Each structure stands twice: as structure tokens, then as C-alpha cells.
Amino acid sequence: MGMIEIKDLHKSYQMGSNSLHVLKGINFSVAPGELVAIMGSSGSGKSTLLNILGMLDEANEGSYVLDGVPIKNLNETKAAQYRNKFLGFIFQSFNLINYKSAAENVALPLYYQRMPRKERQEKALKYLEQVGLKEWATHLPSELSGGQKQRVAIARAMAAEPKVLLADEPTGALDSKTSYEVMDLIQKINDAGNTILVVTHEPDIADMCKRIVHLKDGVIVEDKKVKQVRAADYV
Amino acid sequence: MFSRDRWKEIIEVLTTNWFRTLLTAFGVFWGILILIILLAAGKGLENGIRADFGDIATNTMFVWTRSTTKAYQGLPIGRRFSYTTDDVAAIWAEIPGLRFVSPRNQIGSSEPNVIRGVNKGAYNIYGDYPEIIRQDPLTITSGRFINPLDIQESRKIAVIGQGVVQDLYEEGTEPIGSFVTIQGVNFKVVGVYKKEGNEGNQNAQKEIYVPFSSFSKAFNRGNRVGWMAITAQDGMPITAIKEDIFSLLKKKHKIAPDDKRAVGHFDLYEEFSRVESLFGAMRFIAFFVGILVLISGVIGVSNIMLIVVKERTKEIGIRRALGASPFSIKLQILMESVFLTIISGMFGIVVGALFIYGINYVLDLSGPVDMFMSPTVHVGVVISALVILIVSGLFAGFIPARSAIKVKPIEALRTE
Known part of the structure; x- marks a missing residue:
């Protein structure tokens, strides 16, 4: 039983009178503990796929099962619950809330889980420690470097202990040195048994994953296991 | 609703842009102040004229x-x-x-x-x-x-x-x-x-x-x-x-x-009824003008909340990606709006009361004035003003809150 099971997924956008068919029947599954890179040029549909996986968008056709739970016909409240429980997001532009400290940002998904305040703070600190930013807990995002921000974002994604981490171009806004540091962190998290999907268009980043899925014009053109390049070797 | 975190967040949001918050609050403050002063002035005139009638049997x-x-x-x-x-x-x-x-x-x-x-x-x-x-x-x-x-x-x-x-x-x-x-x-x-x-x-x-x-x-x-x-x-x-x-x-x-x-x-009765209806008209005008001014203040709050929502589109998107329910977002915006309205309204009421107190003090010092005597505002009026404030705060927050939950997280996250 896979962590993610996708069958015959279709998605099209209505652009005025034209219909833009972005995903044309995607079939793939992800087993627990995998680290998958989704590659493709812009317009290949990789972001759309990630949005559907992240329940931020809905497919027109096809089925999506996440850890045995069919994701279908969700209203916003239900989708919010599932996102909170099942998924951790890592974005290209970090998307931290700029008036909240690093620790508060990490604690935010826990707040939506209605975890008590004290417990939340402890947990946030624990995850900040894991990404090596415990001393920065009280700092605002504006006081952090890009790499640090992304590490806070990763801590936030981890804090809710989701089943799957979804990373959308996690290194897109970073230089290569920090990119490798972030990838190193992602690899370590994966080593601990977490399932991670990384959307990227950078081949070197993709090579640091265990499996690469190539998307082109809305279909999977290649899906191969690769020998993982350890980011730690470059740091 | 009374969670510490929510209040913390409200304070955080409102204090992020002090100047804007103050300007917004001023609209409501001014509205309620005008309402109270108008009502008090009307009451003062009423008291003054009633005193002129004395205890005479008006029928x-x-x-x-x-x-x-x-x-x-x-x-x-x-x-x-x-x-x-x-x-x-x-x-x-x-x-x-x-x-x-x-x-x-x-x-x-x-x-x-x-x-x-x-x-x-x-x-x-x-x-x-x-x-x-x-x-x-x-x-x-x-x-x-x-x-x-x-x-x-x-x-x-x-x-x-x-x-x-x-x-x-x-x-x-x-x-x-x-x-x-x-x-x-x-x-x-x-x-x-x-x-x-x-x-x-x-x-x-x-x-x-x-x-x-x-x-x-x-x-x-x-x-x-x-x-x-x-x-x-x-x-x-x-x-x-x-x-x-x-x-x-x-x-x-x-x-x-x-x-x-x-x-x-x-x-005398006819004369008195005429004066009574004049009092009624004065109260009506005071309420009418006061509430109109208050409404313009409330529209100000609503406007600013809309801008705030627009500015926070991305933040709202992040929150929803992290699992905030639409209701929680809506509640947040509504509470910010009601909180801002009530605080500024209370401030208006307090300043209004001080103003009336000052007028009474001056009147006491300078002795009686023709046709004007101890301007006051009834406690009931103050309470109804507060109710109006809460309702108008909800009203002011309603449209922005709706536009906030219309934000699709995916679109919100795209705005750079």
C-alpha cells in the first residue's frame, strides 16, 4: 500500500473560451519513506500536480488516495483539516509570517491542531533545534538569512508531524551552497523515514533524491529510481 | 474566542501599523463622540426649557x-x-x-x-x-x-x-x-x-x-x-x-x-406639546446626524479591513495551507474589526462623558444660562451606542471577512 496513490488524474483550466489541459492522465504512487523529485520545464504541470497533492487545488478527474484516505469532494474546512494533519508544505519563497518569530511560525500548524500553548512552544523549539536554529527562536523572519528562513519553514512543515512533506522549489530562491545545506536537511529528514516530494527544475537537486519523475506536457514521460547524491558531500 | 493567542494576534495585527489603526479608530471615535455630544446638548436644551416651565400644571x-x-x-x-x-x-x-x-x-x-x-x-x-x-x-x-x-x-x-x-x-x-x-x-x-x-x-x-x-x-x-x-x-x-x-x-x-x-x-398643554415634539425632533436629529457620522466611521473601518485583508492575502493563504479553517480566518477578521470599533467607540464615549462633565462644571461655575441646563446622556443611550458599535463592528468586518475566505490558498501563495 503506497503513501500516495494517483490514478488517471486530469486537470484543465478554463481560460475564457479556451480550455487548458494541464494534466492529461497522471498515474503514480509513492511508497512510505520515498524521496521523489518531480521535474519538468515550466508549463509541464508539475506545480499543478503538487497543488492537487497538497489539496490546494482539485482534479477534474481521477482518484487521489493519501495513506488510505480518498481525497475527494472536500469542502474548505475539511481540506484545511486534512492539510493540517497529513501534509507539510515547503515553499520556494519560504512563506513565513513576517510579524511572528521563528518559534511562533513553527508553532502555527500546531495552533490549528488546537494543541495547548505550552506544548506547542516546546514542540516548536524541538523542531527548531533539529534544523539547527534553536538560538534564533525569538527572531523575526526579517532577521534571518534565506537559508535560515527555509530551515524555519522546514521546521514548520515538520512540526505537525505530517505523513508527507511537499516541497515546491525549496531551493529556488537560494544560492547553491545554501541549496545544498537545505537539501542535506531534507535528506536527513527523509533518512528518518519521512516521505518527501520535491518539485524542482534543477537537475543537481533532483539527483539528491531517490527517484525522479519527469513531467512533460501534462504526462509522465520518465519515472526512474536514481542513486542518491548526498548533499553533505558538497557542503 | 477568548483564547490568548487569538487576542495576541489581534493586537499584533492592529499594532503593526499604528498610524493606520489610529486613523481608522478616529472615524468611529468621532462618530460616537458627536452622537453623545448632540444628544447631551439636546437634553441640556430640554432641561433648560423644562425648568422654565417649572412645576406648572401643563394640562x-x-x-x-x-x-x-x-x-x-x-x-x-x-x-x-x-x-x-x-x-x-x-x-x-x-x-x-x-x-x-x-x-x-x-x-x-x-x-x-x-x-x-x-x-x-x-x-x-x-x-x-x-x-x-x-x-x-x-x-x-x-x-x-x-x-x-x-x-x-x-x-x-x-x-x-x-x-x-x-x-x-x-x-x-x-x-x-x-x-x-x-x-x-x-x-x-x-x-x-x-x-x-x-x-x-x-x-x-x-x-x-x-x-x-x-x-x-x-x-x-x-x-x-x-x-x-x-x-x-x-x-x-x-x-x-x-x-x-x-x-x-x-x-x-x-x-x-x-x-x-x-x-x-x-x-399651556398645546404649547407644551409643541415643545415636547420639538424635543422629539431634536432627539431624532441628534440620533440621525450622530448615527450617520458613526456610519461613515464604520465604513472607514470596513475599508481599512478590506485593505488589511488584501495586504494579508498571502498570510491568509499560508495559514490556510497550514490548516486554518475558513471559519477561523473569518472569526479573526471579524474580531479585529469589532475590537477596533469597540475600543475606539469606548474611547469616544469616555471623551464625550468628560466633555459633558466639563460643560456641566463650567455651567455650575458661571451660573444658570437661559434655555440650557445640565446636559446629560442617559445610560440607556450609552448602552445602545455600545450595541450599535458591536453591530457596526460586525458589519464592518463582514465584507472583508467574506473576501478573506474567498482567497484560495493556492492563489494567495502565488502573490509575491
Whole structure:
């Protein structure tokens, strides 16, 4: 039983009178503990796929099962619950809330889980420690470097202990040195048994994953296991 | 709703842009301040005018005679006539619903008409029944007022005003029991009065009341009546029955029924109702203007909240990606709006109250002012203003909150 099971997924956008068919029947599954890179040029549909996986968008056709739970016909409240429980997001532009400290940002998904305040703070600190930013807990995002921000974002994604981490171009806004540091962190998290999907268009980043899925014009053109390049070797 | 984190967040959001928050709050603050000041000013005017009316029985009219303006039953135009004590009896007998019918006589005060020892003065002298004190109230400061026995026995007694005492008596002399000479007739002083209400009017303190019967005898009025003060029972407006009284008087004095001028009258009730409706209109205007100003403040809050939502589109998107439910987002925006409205509204109420307090303080220092007295706002008004604030805060937050939950997380996250 896979962590993610996708069958015959279709998605099209209505652009005025034209219909833009972005995903044309995607079939793939992800087993627990995998680290998958989704590659493709812009317009290949990789972001759309990630949005559907992240329940931020809905497919027109096809089925999506996440850890045995069919994701279908969700209203916003239900989708919010599932996102909170099942998924951790890592974005290209970090998307931290700029008036909240690093620790508060990490604690935010826990707040939506209605975890008590004290417990939340402890947990946030624990995850900040894991990404090596415990001393920065009280700092605002504006006081952090890009790499640090992304590490806070990763801590936030981890804090809710989701089943799957979804990373959308996690290194897109970073230089290569920090990119490798972030990838190193992602690899370590994966080593601990977490399932991670990384959307990227950078081949070197993709090579640091265990499996690469190539998307082109809305279909999977290649899906191969690769020998993982350890980011730690470059740091 | 009372979670510490939510409040922390509200404070955080509102303090992120102090200047904008203050400007927004000012709209609501100003609205509620204007509302309170307008209402207080209206109340002050109302109090002032009511004080001028004093404790006078407002369901009262005064009736006097004028010359006829129509020939009738062989009697000529321009004829003068007088009411008599028979008329009083007839009104009592034929008109139901009356409380007091007091015939009155008066001597004017154009030249000195009262002497006591070496002092003299010019005063209005009234011949009255005991009931007059309940129609045109005066406060007896010492002694007593006219009683029915005085009327029956036509006692030559007088109740004099404090102004008269000041004029005719040396400091420290006891007026009760002394005699004053009114147009050559001696009257024994049995009481001293003071009139409340017309503060500015010193003449009201310079009057002398004697029993109606004694007046008639002493000053040769026979059974004639100068004018009448007629008060109807509560719940029966004098305005409604005054035409019946006029008809009766016209019939008794052979006046053409359609002679509008022969019977002169002043209807206090009508006058008072007019003032009452003026008060009503003032309150309406105060509420109307105040609430309009408040609404413009509320629209300001709504506008700013919309901008805030727009600015926080991305943040809202992040929150929703992290699992915030639409309801939680909506609640957040609504609470921010209500909180801002209530805080600024409370501030407006407090400043308004201080302002009213200041005005009252100045009024107390400078003494009474015509037609204006102790402006106040009823607690009920303040409470309803608060309710209006909460409702308008919800209203102000509603549209922005709706637009906030319309934000699709995916679109929100795309905005860079």
C-alpha cells in the first residue's frame, strides 16, 4: 500500500473560451519513506500536480488516495483539516509570517491542531533545534538569512508531524551552497523515514533524491529510481 | 474566542501599523463622540426649557375676555363682557373631566399700591382660590397659603413673595402676623412664598395673593371674574375639551358661536406639546446626524479591513495551507474589526462623558444660562451606542471577512 496513490488524474483550466489541459492522465504512487523529485520545464504541470497533492487545488478527474484516505469532494474546512494533519508544505519563497518569530511560525500548524500553548512552544523549539536554529527562536523572519528562513519553514512543515512533506522549489530562491545545506536537511529528514516530494527544475537537486519523475506536457514521460547524491558531500 | 493567542494576534495585527489603526479608530471615535455630544446638548436644551416651565400644571389653559367681533341677538359688535362666579359653577356642572377651575382677579402694578410702615411698592395683587397653588406652584417658605376657610369667611389675609419681603421689611423683621395696606385696605400677612423655575424672573417673587372672596369685596369686583385657570384631569388633554368650555361661555354671555376672538385663551398643554415634539425632533436629529457620522466611521473601518485583508492575502493563504479553517480566518477578521470599533467607540464615549462633565462644571461655575441646563446622556443611550458599535463592528468586518475566505490558498501563495 503506497503513501500516495494517483490514478488517471486530469486537470484543465478554463481560460475564457479556451480550455487548458494541464494534466492529461497522471498515474503514480509513492511508497512510505520515498524521496521523489518531480521535474519538468515550466508549463509541464508539475506545480499543478503538487497543488492537487497538497489539496490546494482539485482534479477534474481521477482518484487521489493519501495513506488510505480518498481525497475527494472536500469542502474548505475539511481540506484545511486534512492539510493540517497529513501534509507539510515547503515553499520556494519560504512563506513565513513576517510579524511572528521563528518559534511562533513553527508553532502555527500546531495552533490549528488546537494543541495547548505550552506544548506547542516546546514542540516548536524541538523542531527548531533539529534544523539547527534553536538560538534564533525569538527572531523575526526579517532577521534571518534565506537559508535560515527555509530551515524555519522546514521546521514548520515538520512540526505537525505530517505523513508527507511537499516541497515546491525549496531551493529556488537560494544560492547553491545554501541549496545544498537545505537539501542535506531534507535528506536527513527523509533518512528518518519521512516521505518527501520535491518539485524542482534543477537537475543537481533532483539527483539528491531517490527517484525522479519527469513531467512533460501534462504526462509522465520518465519515472526512474536514481542513486542518491548526498548533499553533505558538497557542503 | 477568548483564547490568548487569538487576542495576541489581534493586537499584533492592529499594532503593526499604528498610524493606520489610529486613523481608522478616529472615524468611529468621532462618530460616537458627536452622537453623545448632540444628544447631551439636546437634553441640556430640554432641561433648560423644562425648568422654565417649572412645576406648572401643563394640562392647563387660561381663559379671559375680549370684545366681541360679531353682532349677535341684537347686541352690538365690540361689546365688552366679564365672566362671573356663575360661569365657574356652570363649567363645573356641565364640563366633565376637569380637575381645577380657578377664577382669578388681579390688580396691576403700574404705580405703588402696597404700603407697609414707611415703605411702599408696586406689586401684582391676585385674588385666588387655594387650588391655584397646584396649578401654578409656589413654595411656601414660612406660614401658610390661602385655605378654604379664608375664602368662606372672606378673611383679609395675604401671602406675599420673598421679593415683597425684601422691599418692604427691614432685615430680620418677621413678616408673618404683620399688616400690609393694599390700595387702602389692610391685610394680615400669613405666609411668604418663593417661586421656583423662572430663576431670572424677579417679578415672579414680587406678587401678593389674597383670598378671592376678600379681593372681590375689598376691591369692588362683585361676582366678576378677571380670568380663569382651568386644569383638566390627567389623561384628558385640556386641548380636547376647551372648545366645549368656549361654547358654554359664549352661550352664557350671548356671544355669536362663530366669534373666534371674544374668548381669549392660552393653552399651556398645546404649547407644551409643541415643545415636547420639538424635543422629539431634536432627539431624532441628534440620533440621525450622530448615527450617520458613526456610519461613515464604520465604513472607514470596513475599508481599512478590506485593505488589511488584501495586504494579508498571502498570510491568509499560508495559514490556510497550514490548516486554518475558513471559519477561523473569518472569526479573526471579524474580531479585529469589532475590537477596533469597540475600543475606539469606548474611547469616544469616555471623551464625550468628560466633555459633558466639563460643560456641566463650567455651567455650575458661571451660573444658570437661559434655555440650557445640565446636559446629560442617559445610560440607556450609552448602552445602545455600545450595541450599535458591536453591530457596526460586525458589519464592518463582514465584507472583508467574506473576501478573506474567498482567497484560495493556492492563489494567495502565488502573490509575491
